[in-house]
Amino acid sequence: MADFLSSLRAEWLPGRVQARRDLLAGIVVALALIPEAIGFSIIAGVDPRVGLYASVTIAMVIALLGGRPAMISAATAAVAVVVTPLVRDHGLSYLFAATVLMGLFQIIAGLIRLDLLMQFVSRSVITGFVNALAILIFMAQLPQFTGVTWETYAMVGGGLAIIYLFPRLTKAVPSPLVAILVLAGLSIWLGLPVRTVADMGHLPEGLPSFALPSVPLTLETLQIILPYSLTMAAVGLLESMLTAQIVDDMTDSEGDRRRECMGQGGANIVAALFGGMGGCAMIGQTVINVSSGGRSRLSTFTAGAFLLFLLAVLGPWVGRIPMPALVAVMVMVSIGTFSWNSIPNLRRHPPTSSIVMLVTVFVVVATRDLSKGVLAGVLLSGIFFAAKVRRMFAVERSEADGHAVYRVTGQLFFASVDRFAAAFRGEEPARRVTIDVSAAHFWDISAVGALDRIVARLRGNGTEVEVIGYNRASADLIDRFALHDRTGVETGAIPH
Template sequence: MTFDFNAYLRQWRTDGAGARRDILAGIVVALALIPEAIGFSIIAGVDPRVGLYASVAIAMTIALIGGRPGMISAATAAVAVLVGPLVRAHGVEYLFAATILMGLIQIVAGLLRVHLVMQFVSRSVITGFVNALAILIFLAQLPQLTHVGWQTYAMVAGGLAIIYGFPRLTRAVPSPLIAIVVLSAISIGLGLPVHTVGDMGKLPEGLPGFALPQVPLTLETLRIIFPTALTMAAVGLLESLLTAQIVDDMTDTDSDKRQECAGQGGANIVAALFGGMGGCAMIGQSVINVTSGGRSRLSTFVAGAFLLFLLAVLGPWVGRVPMPALVAVMIMVSIGTFSWNSIRNLRRHPPTSSAVMLATVIVVVATRDLSMGVLAGVLLSGIFFAAKVQRMFAVERLLSAEGDVATYRVAGQIFFASVDRFTRAFQAERVATAVRIDVSAAHFWDISGVAALDKIVARLRREGRAVEVVGYNRASADIVDRFALHDKTGVELGAVPH
């Protein structure tokens, strides 16, 4: 894979208006990252600094080496829920070591082109993933909306009014940023009794320091961290690749998924070396960035750099930002992320596609595990596809005028899901002394299909019948010649029988 330096520079360069949008979008994202990172640190059972420093390091690093400009990566819940047992059993230093190993696995995955497995994720699964994530984002805001005073509800409503109303006046400044600034000024000025960012956890002071994990370099350490690191790497790549596809669709652009895999690995290694936990792409913050005008690598870098500035310089002021302002932003993200067309399409799309989408949503929301939902959707898609292709199969029997030669014309796909019907089609042959199997309209896909043909030919010959198979296409002839036991093609490849 060659590196196009000019193309890379274009992913940074924007005109004056574009640069302003990227910078302002990055600022909005940085503010939205703070409560999320603190919350994920609590889930993982570590100090808030671990999640915040991770978000800084991952965002800034992925802006440099990632494959999807404008996408936001940071500490995430999907990874945080995996590391709690490791932290409780062995301590945070083992988490840092596991995160470095996670990054190395992701780099190897990029070199091995693991991103190509995304070709097997159907559009219905992606839609279900998006809808489920929108629901989870909304549900995550409910703790900030329960057992609170009327001031919280009023501020959330006011924030939503600004977010959706301000663009009618001007789009020069992202409306979520205006909402955060205005509501913060009102909350601080009036001393309103609402939750603030500081209530989520103590914000760190100063800059993160570079340090290697303080763990013994032994096989025992590898045995301890490898299962967690492998799971973190797999979940992180899955969520990052799905988010990259969603951002591709939102911006009508393409991205380098292979580079994104390796970039995620490099970003996680940097995060661990600066005292951070593992992370991956965040669809919520990516949607904030894109809808706020962020398109280039600059917006992602600004998100990380401004978050670092907030933590190192403006920590006390950031701690006073009211949570209702950020809740309003995340509700906007939830509304914007959900695919509302998918509801109308439930009756228009094939029932199997709608079932896959709904199953993905239900599993994700029920388990709070995005990877489990995607896995369920992919498996269900595979089952429906196999059933559909299995029905695209037919066998027609023609008997010669003399009644001694039976010609079977096979049409369709012969693979593991259709071999039973293929075999049964020949079980009733009791008349002809010679059998001609015409497969010119069929295709053999796997060794199950070849084994079924073997079985048919062997049985008919045991019964004393002459058997001839004709009409193989090139691919079918190749797999039959390689794996058949009783019959080879013996015909010119691609020949069509008369």
């Protein structure tokens, strides 16, 4: 109990100095969430309030239930792209129902420990994911530079100057917040001809209200929403787990992946019940939060709570915030997110690692789909790993007085069985053959089948065959699946 209370205190009451940093970081994030949420609502084909309410509820609930302090979750493009056909063909109520089911799937994923699949995502894939996301964040700002006045370019430049130079004066206040306030003040005072947040879409008035999705509880409804819910859940968890890994690296700490999975599910269910769309972790806003000093759950909760305050109380003033100020912040995020060391590392790292990273970046940027890029990177990593292990396999043959000894070294699995079989072809037949596998390991039924075929062929030619040196795990596999031999390990007849 004492440990729990100590952990709770560290996550919510980190001390006066850190609490101030968390509060200020949350305010910066709240301002940066507004244009993003509106833009994602437009992508999904819904009213801006659906994305904004989702960002409010998801951020506040994930602060309570999530497993990674300081990570920001809200409405995201990854989920918005998935639900566009559902909204178009069936309407908003089916989106809410699909989001509830999405949350249930994510809770189940946490219960059955699907978060452990992150162990199979290599560092090269994570680096590619980060770089691709940085590129996409920057590309998303480009429309704000088309058909605009020179004042827009000047404000973006000025905003970047404040962001990077103000910390030399003091770090007590996050420089992105200073940039937004200064540029907003100048824009309103001088009446500059620049785009504002209100130009992105109508800001909602009042608070979100609780309501169950108005859809018929039938099998037909389930058939409609099930494919969307599964996809939303998978994409949301994938992006959240990768973002959590990035926050771990940035803060030199470790979150609870399982709790994060279930927390994401709970947050999405609450979002749907309060008129919001689904969402997940946001790497851009998370980087803003951590870079601004956010470290505890307080910063995440503040982001959602302050966004709600802005919408409910200061809506007209929020609408007057100039977009160039927010563009400057997001450009800073893209620069800070990109792994610049990965460029010189292309020559220093193994070629296979560099290829995996570049393929991940290319697929994500080309498809605008983070899940496809990560999947491509993981598959390519697996292929390269299997090929590397395959090359580490060897069979050496020695013969004396009609007795041939084959010493097998390395890992026997589906990718190396062809080399294993080839070592026994084209050799002069011997009266007696010993296959020594004491330096080898059998991993799958492909390896067992290869050994089976070799033993059967040699015995068919009248050769006496003995296999020695099984380790315990290999012996268990052979005893279960081999057709021609038992290992004899359990009786002690064969050394291991």
